[in-house]
Amino acid sequence: MSEAMHVIRQVLGEIDFDPQALKARYLAERDRRLREDANDQYLEVKGDFSNYIDDPYTPRIERAPVNDTVEVVIIGGGFGGLLMGGRLREAGFESIRVIEQGGDFGGTWYWNRYPGAMCDVESYCYLPLLEELNYIPKHKYSYAPEILEHSRNIARLYRLYDDALLQTSVTAMNWNEASGYWIIETDRGDKMRARFVAMANGPLSRPKLPGIPGIDRFKGHTFHTSRWDYAYTGGDSTGNLHGLKDKRVGIIGTGATAVQCIPHLGASAKSLHVFQRTPSSIDVRNNRETDPEWAASLEPGWQYRRMENFNILVSGGDQEVDLVSDGWTDIFRNLTAIAAKTASRKIGRRLTGEERDLLMEIADYQKMNAVRARAESIVQDAATAEKLKPWYRQFCKRPCFHDDYLPTFNRPNVHLIDTAGKGVERITEHGVVVDGQEYALDCLIFATGFEVGTGYTRRAGYDIVGRNGRRLSQKWAEGLRTLHGLQTHGFPNCFFLGFTQSAVTVNVPQTLDEQARHVTYILNELRQRGASKVEATEEGEAAWVAEMESKASMGEQFRQECTPGYYNNEGRTGNRNSFFAYSYGGGPLRFFDILRGWRAAGDLPGCEING
Numbered sequence: 001m002s003e004a005m006h007v008i009r010q011v012l013g014e015i016d017f018d019p020q021a022l023k024a025r026y027l028a029e030r031d032r033r034l035r036e037d038a039n040d041q042y043l044e045v046k047g048d049f050s051n052y053i054d055d056p057y058t059p060r061i062e063r064a065p066v067n068d069t070v071e072v073v074i075i076g077g078g079f080g081g082l083l084m085g086g087r088l089r090e091a092g093f094e095s096i097r098v099i100e101q102g103g104d105f106g107g108t109w110y111w112n113r114y115p116g117a118m119c120d121v122e123s124y125c126y127l128p129l130l131e132e133l134n135y136i137p138k139h140k141y142s143y144a145p146e147i148l149e150h151s152r153n154i155a156r157l158y159r160l161y162d163d164a165l166l167q168t169s170v171t172a173m174n175w176n177e178a179s180g181y182w183i184i185e186t187d188r189g190d191k192m193r194a195r196f197v198a199m200a201n202g203p204l205s206r207p208k209l210p211g212i213p214g215i216d217r218f219k220g221h222t223f224h225t226s227r228w229d230y231a232y233t234g235g236d237s238t239g240n241l242h243g244l245k246d247k248r249v250g251i252i253g254t255g256a257t258a259v260q261c262i263p264h265l266g267a268s269a270k271s272l273h274v275f276q277r278t279p280s281s282i283d284v285r286n287n288r289e290t291d292p293e294w295a296a297s298l299e300p301g302w303q304y305r306r307m308e309n310f311n312i313l314v315s316g317g318d319q320e321v322d323l324v325s326d327g328w329t330d331i332f333r334n335l336t337a338i339a340a341k342t343a344s345r346k347i348g349r350r351l352t353g354e355e356r357d358l359l360m361e362i363a364d365y366q367k368m369n370a371v372r373a374r375a376e377s378i379v380q381d382a383a384t385a386e387k388l389k390p391w392y393r394q395f396c397k398r399p400c401f402h403d404d405y406l407p408t409f410n411r412p413n414v415h416l417i418d419t420a421g422k423g424v425e426r427i428t429e430h431g432v433v434v435d436g437q438e439y440a441l442d443c444l445i446f447a448t449g450f451e452v453g454t455g456y457t458r459r460a461g462y463d464i465v466g467r468n469g470r471r472l473s474q475k476w477a478e479g480l481r482t483l484h485g486l487q488t489h490g491f492p493n494c495f496f497l498g499f500t501q502s503a504v505t506v507n508v509p510q511t512l513d514e515q516a517r518h519v520t521y522i523l524n525e526l527r528q529r530g531a532s533k534v535e536a537t538e539e540g541e542a543a544w545v546a547e548m549e550s551k552a553s554m555g556e557q558f559r560q561e562c563t564p565g566y567y568n569n570e571g572r573t574g575n576r577n578s579f580f581a582y583s584y585g586g587g588p589l590r591f592f593d594i595l596r597g598w599r600a601a602g603d604l605p606g607c608e609i610n611g
Helices: 003-012 019-033 047-053 079-090 144-157 256-268 292-297 302-314 327-335 337-347 353-378 382-387 456-460 508-529 538-551 556-560 566-571 588-601
Strands: 042-044 069-075 096-099 170-176 181-186 191-199 208-210 221-224 248-252 271-276 414-418 431-434 437-440 443-446 494-496 533-536 607-610
Touching: 003 337, 003 353, 019 353, 047 221, 069 079, 069 181, 079 096, 079 144, 079 508, 248 256, 248 431, 256 271, 271 431, 302 327, 302 588, 327 337, 327 353, 337 353, 353 382, 382 414, 508 533, 508 588, 508 607, 533 538
Parallel strands: 069 096, 069 191, 191 494, 221 443, 248 271, 248 443, 271 414
Antiparallel strands: 042 208, 170 181, 181 191, 431 437, 533 607
């Protein structure tokens, strides 16, 4: 036994498994799932597949084209756009227009109306602007209808419906140097001028389909989970899908969305076949109604303090009190620097680098052993339980939390079709083929998520043309170049919210709010100085790219050893468009401090202001 392992046994106690054998199993499971086409295995939803992004929720309202001038255009009406609009209104900006593809505000929560949809980060942290709206969510984890209504209430409070263009998609965006305005065109014939543009498209906004042979041959009914067809299934977001009582239903995908809707499909369908390539990690959800006494005890500033407390804990920091105390903070307490500090106190000295790495690895194995044991204890059929066990490290895929998913596989009408990591073989006119066997279906549902590892402009659906006719797709062809992820040289007065060389946080709205506050600060500075144009300098951009590169190696080896998924670009790490290639490796705590320090400096370093 190595000295490091001896120390880890002192800290964690007896280890009743072989870490090397478990790691070998993880790598073998990864290798079974590696594909040469990586992210290219998915189809872009366009052409013959464009019906998968049609809006089934809001009838199209015809209107005359708009041709006018506004100060700020915000593209996207999800949390990013709502926060951007809200912070600008608070700062006194009046001429604001939101352009949103959906029929209302909400972004992801406008589209994701599948049965069982809820947030998986505590609602008291996740739902933005709770204190500003004087609102307390009904549950610890809010369901989709409440989140959608909260989004609408934000838009109402900040008058974002004024001048908004809903059911509208941008088709072109060109910088006019002579006038100092962006010229924006849409699919509704609009052509407007905007002094400033904030891109709040969202990281998970464009559905994707699996490139399975025969996907266009199926003669039954199909839809994507982000466009749930209640006209076919019956019921609503709470379930009772009575239209499926005589239907043979199949679902492809077992990620976070599928985990939430499969219990309702299993409860209603005549039969349900779940086609699985890689099982998700399923831990306890334990949702509950909000305690009114607790809500009444909250003091001003409570939400920001709670968000900060949560973010520090899930970023590896330490706090005297865990205000959220859920599955997320439990994971991070055991798998991050908090665990190392606890171990150091126990042995009376700081851990060495080798000991620290080994501690994290062994603790991760223990946690995932518990997750696998949970599947075994809940699912009655031993063979099915075995197939539902995830064989990878905790953060190779987004952890899921649900109390009804695993029990669903005890229903006699629910069948897990595990593809041994290969995925579905093909689709026929009548059903789905796996390992040579056809499963006849009446309805096939795609729970295959959104485009993540593709280029920014592909996900946006249009290119952005900056100074001298240079396209953003050309500038970022070899990788993103930004200042703080928010501005890029050659594209004045244009800001990017989301995961573009910014910090990735478990609680995404916190990052969006920090970005919205930062952009609002910049625009307010311009207003106070009587200026009309701001742009990242080449030097400022280069400095941030260097900072990004200095932190880029963090976690790269970990992701290389992971099972394929969108976190590691389906196993092809190093892709310049991958999820973590877009994120700042120094973590959200450092990133937010950098933004605050930059604002405190007061002279907008790395930016050029004129006009």
